[in-house]
Amino acid sequence: MNSRERLRVAVAEGDGIGPEIVRSAVAIARAALGSLGAGSLVEWVDVDAGVLALQRTGQALPDESLARLESCDALVLGPVDHATYPRHRDGRRQNPSGEIRKHFDLFANIRPAKTVPGIPAVASEMDLVVVRENTEGFYSDRNMFRGYGEFRPTEDVALTVGVFTRRGVERVVRHAFELASARRGELTVVHKANVLPETTGMYLEAARRLAPSFPAVVVRDEHVDAMAALLVRDPASFDVVVTENLFGDILSDLTVQLAGSLGMAGSLNAGEAYAMAQAAHGSAPDIAGSDRANPCSLVSSVAMLLRWLAGRTGETAFATASATIDAALIDALGHERTPDLGGDATTTSFTEAVLDRLPAHVPHQVG
Incomplete structure (x- = not known):
């Protein structure tokens, strides 16, 4: 234009x-x-x-x-x-x-978390960005072509559909690589591939495929539970974090609270x-x-x-x-x-x- x-x-x-x-x-x-x-x-x-x-x-x-x-x-x-x-x-x-x-x-969904001088915060210093996939994953209002992805076949059983597509995963991981390239050159991929290898494991696969196109970016990966603990212990060690929708929703709220306030x-x-x-x-x-x-x-x-x-x-x-x-x-x-x-x-x-x-x-x- x-x-x-x-x-x-x-x-x-x-x-x-x-x-x-x-x-x-x-x-x-x-x-x-x-x-x-x-x-x-x-x-x-x-x-x-x-x-x-x-x-x-x-x-x-x-x-x-x-x-x-x-x-x-x-x-x-x-x-x-x-x-x-x-x-x-x-x-x-x-x-x-x-x-x-x-x-x-x-x-x-791009969610920065950065400490601000003078604003009380749990973290003494941090400057990171969570890149959260925003259109699929386990969020039931946006993972079906028609209808809703959470339902009850009986009164006592509830099911939810989690959707992970190669296109959806790769484009958000690529976006995170590009953001890391413009920042400090570090990317952390968050997943739970030890128990959800076919779904959250796609994030690991995408990062490995795309890494050669971004040789200046250092890539690491963490399980989501370990990542939560690491963010509390040492948030300053992270630059750009990419993950699926539900994990990203939780981790982005955690990081901004560590930085001072959701507000x-x-x-x-x-x-x-x-x-x-x-x-x-x-x-x-x-x-x-x-x-x-x-x-x-x-x-x-x-x-x-x-x-x-x-x-x-x-x-x-x-x-x-x-x-x-x-x-x-x-x-x-x-x-x-x-x-x-x-x-x-x-x-x-x-x-x-x-x-x-x-x-x-x-x-x-x-x-």
Whole structure:
């Protein structure tokens, strides 16, 4: 595409604290791009999804919203409150997040975990990224062509389908190799091939096949149970970690908690032609509307989305804006913190603190 072509980025506020943190993250992204004279590169497109959409239309992701998403290049999605959604007859809940991941084939969930100076953390130092396969594995809402992958043939027996395909495994492992090549050159493949050799063992096979194409990357492998223990003992020894969906979900939450807080964790769901920024945490309905929510996770996620757009388009302004946001966020955390981090800043005041640390930019307004 033309490097100066205007992109469309969808914005869905989600549930609970979603509207507050989405408005914060988008305001910061707009200001960062504006400071570079690149604000016109993005058109922000509002999309209806979540509990309110369900109440209005009977669908958590209405057909009209999905069509709007298809007309965009990327998405910022606020957290969704799965627990309040009604169940389908097969027992599953409506989940716009999972539906979007499956529809746009967002096969890689990128979850960084890095300690931040001044933020209390279990780990004294760490800087790693978990690359979680995002479209198959043991997650029942996205591993069937039709229907749901978890079911009960009798009242007392429950079964689940785990799906591992060579294509699905190889593409996420390749993505992890590429990421490791751009970082410190170390890749850890996590599996449980001693008891699940035909499924999780595919990750080992893929890494061995791809390793000759990435001679500068050092590859190691660990069983998932041993990996959990090693992360607690020595998280600083890991760079990029790649694994299947369920293992990656667990390990990514563990690593960000070791680094300080789930509220700090960025998360990007990436495919070949589409990506979705999404906070790593839930919708926190108990504090919704109180202006107490920590926006850091989604702010970091949107910064990651801008880096992904830079890689897709070759537009350096996106990469520069991303780095500017990261720097402003870390600087702001040295002075302002929301209650979950031991401070008394509001969502609004913390957002203003980040905005004030961006380079000179056009006037901004939160909300």
